[in-house]
Amino acid sequence: MENRWGKMLALMGLLLLNWVSNVSSLSVTVNEVECVYEYVLYEGDTVSGNFVVVDHDIFWSSDHPGIDFDVTSPGGNTVHSLKGTSGDKFEFKAPRSGMYKFCFHNPYSTPETVSFYIHVGHIPTEHDLAKDEHLDPINVKIAELREALESVTAEQKYLKARDARHRHTNESTRKRVIGYTVAEYIMLALASALQVVYIRRLFSKSVAYNRV
Amino acid sequence: MSKCKGMFRGGGSALVWPIILLLCLTSNFNRNILPVAEAIWLTIPSSGTKCVSEEIQNNVVVLADYYVIDENNPDHIPTVSARVTSPYGNNLHQNTNATHGQFAFTTSEAGNYLACFWKDGSHQQDAELTLGLDWRIGIAAKDWDSVAKKDKIEGVELVLRRLEGAVQAIHGNLIYLKDREAEMREVSERTNARVAWFSIMSLGVCIVVSLVQLWYLKRYFIKKKLI
Numbered sequence: 001m002e003n004r005w006g007k008m009l010a011l012m013g014l015l016l017l018n019w020v021s022n023v024s025s026l027s028v029t030v031n032e033v034e035c036v037y038e039y040v041l042y043e044g045d046t047v048s049g050n051f052v053v054v055d056h057d058i059f060w061s062s063d064h065p066g067i068d069f070d071v072t073s074p075g076g077n078t079v080h081s082l083k084g085t086s087g088d089k090f091e092f093k094a095p096r097s098g099m100y101k102f103c104f105h106n107p108y109s110t111p112e113t114v115s116f117y118i119h120v121g122h123i124p125t126e127h128d129l130a131k132d133e134h135l136d137p138i139n140v141k142i143a144e145l146r147e148a149l150e151s152v153t154a155e156q157k158y159l160k161a162r163d164a165r166h167r168h169t170n171e172s173t174r175k176r177v178i179g180y181t182v183a184e185y186i187m188l189a190l191a192s193a194l195q196v197v198y199i200r201r202l203f204s205k206s207v208a209y210n211r212v
Numbered sequence: 213m214s215k216c217k218g219m220f221r222g223g224g225s226a227l228v229w230p231i232i233l234l235l236c237l238t239s240n241f242n243r244n245i246l247p248v249a250e251a252i253w254l255t256i257p258s259s260g261t262k263c264v265s266e267e268i269q270n271n272v273v274v275l276a277d278y279y280v281i282d283e284n285n286p287d288h289i290p291t292v293s294a295r296v297t298s299p300y301g302n303n304l305h306q307n308t309n310a311t312h313g314q315f316a317f318t319t320s321e322a323g324n325y326l327a328c329f330w331k332d333g334s335h336q337q338d339a340e341l342t343l344g345l346d347w348r349i350g351i352a353a354k355d356w357d358s359v360a361k362k363d364k365i366e367g368v369e370l371v372l373r374r375l376e377g378a379v380q381a382i383h384g385n386l387i388y389l390k391d392r393e394a395e396m397r398e399v400s401e402r403t404n405a406r407v408a409w410f411s412i413m414s415l416g417v418c419i420v421v422s423l424v425q426l427w428y429l430k431r432y433f434i435k436k437k438l439i
Contacts (some may be wrong), residue, residue, distance in 0.1 A: 030255075035255060036254060037253035038252050099253070142368065146371075148381065149382065156386070160389060163393065171399070173403055
């Protein structure tokens with residue numbers, strides 16, 4: 001019995017050491033469509049993630065038109081889709097295992113930089129084991145704890161991406177304030193100088209003597 | 213693979229070992245036998261480069277692994293070239309004509325790190341290439357196998373250690389976000405003050421310019437004996 005428990009614990013340990021890991025929040029430039037693939041090992045895994053459009057150089061519209069996002073399962077169905085958004089979180093339960101395709105569509109001509117993060121989370125259940133093995137509740141709890149920590153990490157990555165976009169807007173505002181104000185002063189001085197030159201010309205002798 | 217060998221030393225039921233073998237094959241140690249859910253796949257276009265980037269802080273370990281995936285042609289796998297650049301333009305890794313490669317570095321400056329991949333000139337077919345990229349930074353890049361070996365811990369204790377590492381990483385990230393927010397708040401407040409100051413100054417500039425205009429025109433008309 002002890003030998004069996006020890007082997008089962010080692011088996012559980014090995015199962016948990018197969019850390020279904022995630023990638024960092026990478027940024028990719030979307031010209032028209034950009035697809036990223038991620039493999040889901042088990043059916044029923046929760047795939048969660050987020051994406052933020054970081055770099056939008058819209059000149060004077062405060063509303064970003066947004067990009068479209070959709071997830072295609074290995075069977076070809078669209079599992080999840082979001083339209084016209086400049087950043088959002090998503091979560092869905094994978095209907096089957098296999099290679100999932102996450103696509104960003106940019107309907108406009110300006111290329112956008114999208115920062116995304118995808119995580120596949122797995123909680124061990126009875127289905128993963130052989131018929132004569134039993135599920136240790138501590139391993140289920142540890143897996144749930146791990147998933148909770150991953151969701152906190154995912155939220156942090158989302159906040160970091162949104163902060164990057166906010167910083168981009170702030171920098172642009174700062175540059176615009178300085179640039180446009182200096183340009184405004186120069187234009188003002190230039191306009192009044194042109195006014196004076198024009199009035200002088202009106203009063204000059206060559207145009208018509210005392211016609212004004 | 214060493215864990216798998218240790219398992220095989222004891223006896224056991226006939227069903228356990230194939231399962232363990234399957235787990236060993238799908239685990240992190242043997243990536244080339246079965247691809248596992250550790251990496252994202254990208255498509256490299258037939259012409260042009262595909263770049264991914266990430267904004268990384270200072271003093272963070274970056275570990276990455278890339279490999280070409282080609283199911284159609286297993287004996288003639290196309291090759292890619294890669295280049296990784298730091299935010300100041302230094303070349304951190306350069307590789308040409310490879311089907312797989314890896315790079316590791318510790319960041320010395322905070323900023324945007326760019327990794328670019330492109331198809332090699334020798335394979336100019338129109339087909340797009342699929343590249344698997346396993347990019348890990350910070351706590352995800354830590355080598356837990358060596359920690360387990362050094363401290364002689366395994367199983368549940370090792371998993372809990374990893375969770376503790378994750379919690380510390382979360383704490384570090386929170387402090388980083390807080391500092392970023394403080395910086396940005398400063399910039400916002402400075403811009404706010406500047407907007408007020410520059411608008412009032414613009415009114416001042418307007419008045420000054422019109423006074424100069426009036427003074428100049430009066431002087432001109434007096435000179436021309438029109439007034």
